[in-house]
Amino acid sequence: MESKETREDQQQCDHGTKSNAPTKCIAVITSGGDAQGMNAAVRAAVRMAIYNDARVFAVHEGYQGLVEGEDFIKEMTWSNFLIVLILKGGTIIGTARCQEFRAKEGRIKAAKNLVGRGISNLMVIGGDGSLTGANLFRREWTELLTILIERGEIPENSLIEYPVLNIVGLVGSIDNDFCGTKMTIGADSALHRILECANAIITTASSHRRTFVLEVMGRRCGYLALISGLAIGADWIFIPEVPPEDGWEERMCAQLKAARNVGNRLNIIVLAEGAVDIHGNAITAEQVKQILVKYAQQDTRITVLGHVQRGGSPSAFDRILGCRMGAEAVLSLLESTVDTTPFVIGLQGNDMIRVPLMECVEKTRNLAKAMDEHNFEAALDLRNFGNTLSIFKGCNYYSPIPCDQKFRICIMAVGAPAAGMNAAIRSVTRLSINQGHEVFCIRDGFEGLLSDTDNVQKMEWVTVHDWIAKGGCDIGTKRTLPSVNMEKIAAGFKKYKFHGLVIIGGFEAFKSATQLLEARNTFEAFAIPIIVIPATLSNNVPGTDYSLGTDTSLNVIVEVCYHRIRQSATAANHRVFVVETMGGNCGYLATMAGLASGADAAYIFEEKYNINDLQGDVAHMIAKFKQDKIHRGLLLTNEFCSRNYDTDFITRLFADEGKEYFTTRKNVLGHVQQGGYPSPFDRVLSSRFAYAATSFLIREIKNNIRGDGVMNASHPSTVALVGSQNRSLRISPVTDLMAVADFDKRIPKQQWWMRLRPLMRILAHHKQTFQRELRPENADTE
Ligand SMILES: Nc1ncnc2c1ncn2[C@@H]1O[C@H](COP(=O)(O)OP(=O)(O)OP(=O)(O)O)[C@@H](O)[C@H]1O
Ligand SMILES: O=P(O)(O)OC[C@H]1O[C@](O)(CO)[C@@H](O)[C@@H]1O
Ligand SMILES: [Mg+2]
Numbered sequence: 001m002e003s004k005e006t007r008e009d010q011q012q013c014d015h016g017t018k019s020n021a022p023t024k025c026i027a028v029i030t031s032g033g034d035a036q037g038m039n040a041a042v043r044a045a046v047r048m049a050i051y052n053d054a055r056v057f058a059v060h061e062g063y064q065g066l067v068e069g070e071d072f073i074k075e076m077t078w079s080n081f082l083i084v085l086i087l088k089g090g091t092i093i094g095t096a097r098c099q100e101f102r103a104k105e106g107r108i109k110a111a112k113n114l115v116g117r118g119i120s121n122l123m124v125i126g127g128d129g130s131l132t133g134a135n136l137f138r139r140e141w142t143e144l145l146t147i148l149i150e151r152g153e154i155p156e157n158s159l160i161e162y163p164v165l166n167i168v169g170l171v172g173s174i175d176n177d178f179c180g181t182k183m184t185i186g187a188d189s190a191l192h193r194i195l196e197c198a199n200a201i202i203t204t205a206s207s208h209r210r211t212f213v214l215e216v217m218g219r220r221c222g223y224l225a226l227i228s229g230l231a232i233g234a235d236w237i238f239i240p241e242v243p244p245e246d247g248w249e250e251r252m253c254a255q256l257k258a259a260r261n262v263g264n265r266l267n268i269i270v271l272a273e274g275a276v277d278i279h280g281n282a283i284t285a286e287q288v289k290q291i292l293v294k295y296a297q298q299d300t301r302i303t304v305l306g307h308v309q310r311g312g313s314p315s316a317f318d319r320i321l322g323c324r325m326g327a328e329a330v331l332s333l334l335e336s337t338v339d340t341t342p343f344v345i346g347l348q349g350n351d352m353i354r355v356p357l358m359e360c361v362e363k364t365r366n367l368a369k370a371m372d373e374h375n376f377e378a379a380l381d382l383r384n385f386g387n388t389l390s391i392f393k394g395c396n397y398y399s400p401i402p403c404d405q406k407f408r409i410c411i412m413a414v415g416a417p418a419a420g421m422n423a424a425i426r427s428v429t430r431l432s433i434n435q436g437h438e439v440f441c442i443r444d445g446f447e448g449l450l451s452d453t454d455n456v457q458k459m460e461w462v463t464v465h466d467w468i469a470k471g472g473c474d475i476g477t478k479r480t481l482p483s484v485n486m487e488k489i490a491a492g493f494k495k496y497k498f499h500g501l502v503i504i505g506g507f508e509a510f511k512s513a514t515q516l517l518e519a520r521n522t523f524e525a526f527a528i529p530i531i532v533i534p535a536t537l538s539n540n541v542p543g544t545d546y547s548l549g550t551d552t553s554l555n556v557i558v559e560v561c562y563h564r565i566r567q568s569a570t571a572a573n574h575r576v577f578v579v580e581t582m583g584g585n586c587g588y589l590a591t592m593a594g595l596a597s598g599a600d601a602a603y604i605f606e607e608k609y610n611i612n613d614l615q616g617d618v619a620h621m622i623a624k625f626k627q628d629k630i631h632r633g634l635l636l637t638n639e640f641c642s643r644n645y646d647t648d649f650i651t652r653l654f655a656d657e658g659k660e661y662f663t664t665r666k667n668v669l670g671h672v673q674q675g676g677y678p679s680p681f682d683r684v685l686s687s688r689f690a691y692a693a694t695s696f697l698i699r700e701i702k703n704n705i706r707g708d709g710v711m712n713a714s715h716p717s718t719v720a721l722v723g724s725q726n727r728s729l730r731i732s733p734v735t736d737l738m739a740v741a742d743f744d745k746r747i748p749k750q751q752w753w754m755r756l757r758p759l760m761r762i763l764a765h766h767k768q769t770f771q772r773e774l775r776p777e778n779a780d781t782e
Contacts, residue, residue, distance in 0.1 A: 031126035035186025036314035040322030063101035069113035127173035177221035180360030181346030191680035205266035225272035238275035263462035349726030403436025413477035415505035418549025420682035426464035427690030449492035490523035506536025529700035540586035544723025576633035
């Protein structure tokens with residue numbers, strides 16, 4: 001049965017080129033523990049299905065609803081999933097842990113309920129258990145239908161009509177415990193919750209000079225504990241995959257005491273709920289507390305974060321991940337035939353990929369088996385946590401190695417402030433100190449060297465103690481480029497005898513590095529290895545898909561767009577908001593915030609538009625207010641989207657042309673986007689960048705130091721930028737990057753995220769041609 005509303009919705013939206021797949025009926029289900037971002041996935045799935053002329057049903061209350069049938073399975077329309085749902089945590093269609101579905105009789109009932117509605121395509125959004133159950137359900141499909149035919153409960157031809165159950169899985173779980181995707185929907189939001197709580201705890205812990213044991217979720221997976229431990233700057237972590245060897249009690253106490261001895265006022269221990277010792281015995285928060293009180297005489301408290309981690313609004317990352325996975329999952333179902341392998345939609349690099357469900361279930365099972373058999377080495381390998389663990393130790397355990405020759409490493413920041421700069425400075429400082437070297441910072445970038453005061457300061461382990469959680473840039477950052485007075489800057493470098501330089505910043509940081517490289521011919525003080533760590537909310541630096549600060553800003557924009565502007569729009573009713581983001585000429589923030597907020601459009605510099613396009617969008621907005629019963633509109637603009645058709649123009653156009661249907665208001669978000677404490681993603685990325693940058697620098701100093709201790713780096717490859725490309729770390733010589741950068745526009749010539757723009761338009765009900773996301777060529781295999 002097709003509802004009137006559905007047909008109208010479909011008619012009013014001619015979506016351009018569509019897939020040629022025959023009409024299919026798809027059921028969407030959320031199952032297992034809820035996770036933030038599931039709603040975004042359901043919404044994208046419903047809309048993508050309707051866009052492709054398929055019928056789509058939501059199964060309420062997980063597998064329980066599938067078993068019960070009746071009103072638990074409802075057909076969805078375009079308007080069922082308004083943008084408001086993107087911001088909601090949990091799952092609006094409900095979830096459950098259903099015992100009945102584990103038994104065959106339960107699955108027989110479920111099959112009957114699907115066949116009765118003509119559904120043979122199932123999208124399951126859940127964790128490892130839910131997807132294992134889905135796989136079993138698919139494998140048994142013929143048997144289940146045969147039983148139902150024999151019982152006379154479904155028509156005889158059902159097996160001919162529905163020979164297979166097509167399945168697609170989306171991993172929605174805060175645990176990030178499923179093999180086949182780099183990130184599961186919800187894990188990033190859970191990290192946000194953990195960090196919010198840790199921020200609150202750190203102030204009281206510091207006041208009382210206390211130790212806190214923070215217990216986090218994750219079942220038998222240590223992802224949340226490891227990543228939050230790194231992002232908080234914890235003093236010790238316990239994760240199930242790396243159980244501590246016997247004698248850990250003394251080692252932990254010694255480590256915590258050492259941290260206090262170098263000036264820490266508090267200690268934080270992050271304990272995964274599934275943590276065990278080398279014999280497989282559980283390690284509990286209470287046990288850790290008792291040990292600390294008894295052997296380290298530390299005033300210790302326990303905080304078990306519990307379900308807070310699954311609550312709250314999804315992060316920008318999870319909203320975008322949910323949207324992309326939901327859309328890709330529908331395409332996978334529409335393309336499937338009787339012979340198609342069921343897939344899980346995974347994130348690899350920056351791309352959505354389809355991974356055989358069986359393979360993922362098998363790998364996930366092997367992992368559980370390795371843990372059961374106490375084969376922790378294999379488990380750690382399968383999880384791929386090794387590198388992160390090394391970074392965690394390097395940044396948090398004070399253990400400088402003796403070193404024959406101490407190098408003098410210099411850090412400076414160039415450009416506008418961005419969240420994550422302090423975190424990167426902390427990591428470079430600590431990693432270098434632990435390698436036995438000395439670290440200095442130049443305050444206020446190149447201006448610091450030009451001024452008459454001494455702006456060079458030695459950095460100690462404790463100087464940067466709490467910098468991982470600090471926004472801004474405590475060493476000061478300025479836009480001034482070295483070219484303003486190369487001679488004086490060279491004199492400064494010579495005076496302080498730096499062996500290597502880390503420049504943290506945006507496009508100016510990159511440009512500074514190219515200028516120093518060029519000036520090497522004239523000034524030998526620049527014959528040192530130089531590495532740039534990209535940090536700018538604009539995300540416009542060549543050689544990296546992400547710069548530090550971008551994710552934090554995106555979360556600020558999404559939070560403002562939704563929790564503040566939306567509330568105002570709801571109260572005002574019939575209102576369109578035009579929200580201007582920063583980013584220079586780069587439309588990353590406007591585009592991604594548009595996708596994450598379910599915006600109607602995002603106008604950016606890189607995608608030209610003219611008055612006809614804008615008029616079309618006004619007409620589209622009016623149609624939405626008239627037909628979709630929507631009473632709010634959201635348009636994003638990038639600060640330099642167009643010289644003439646800018647934010648003011650767009651606001652006035654919508655205000656005038658749409659005045660019978662809505663009022664229009666403008667919001668320029670401005671510098672709030674530069675503020676705030678860094679997001680988990682930015683904190684972790686800062687440590688990874690710092691690790692790669694420090695390793696590069698020390699290696700290149702060793703390669704280029706003369707016997708008399710003077711640096712002689714002349715090869716251009718010794719001036720480089722560390723970036724995240726398809727989520728793998730890459731060091732690129734700046735000479736290579738000069739070819740892929742547009743210096744006039746201050747953006748890279750190619751930007752990976754541009755291919756996400758059609759999806760944003762489709763989900764906003766625009767006419768649009770969908771382009772499938774390309775498969776990665778050089779995606780990481782982590
Ligand atoms: N082996 C199985 N066979 C049939 N159904 C299963 C199986 N495993 C799990 N299920 C079904 O999936 C539901 C959810 O599974 P589970 O409780 O393991 O959560 P999950 O999907 O792993 O999510 P999370 O771990 O994130 O909470 C179960 O209640 C059950 O209905
Ligand atoms: O919500 P419940 O059923 O108490 O389950 C808690 C479990 O679910 C998860 O939150 C998600 O799997 C785990 O981290 C945790 O162990
Ligand atoms: Mg699970």
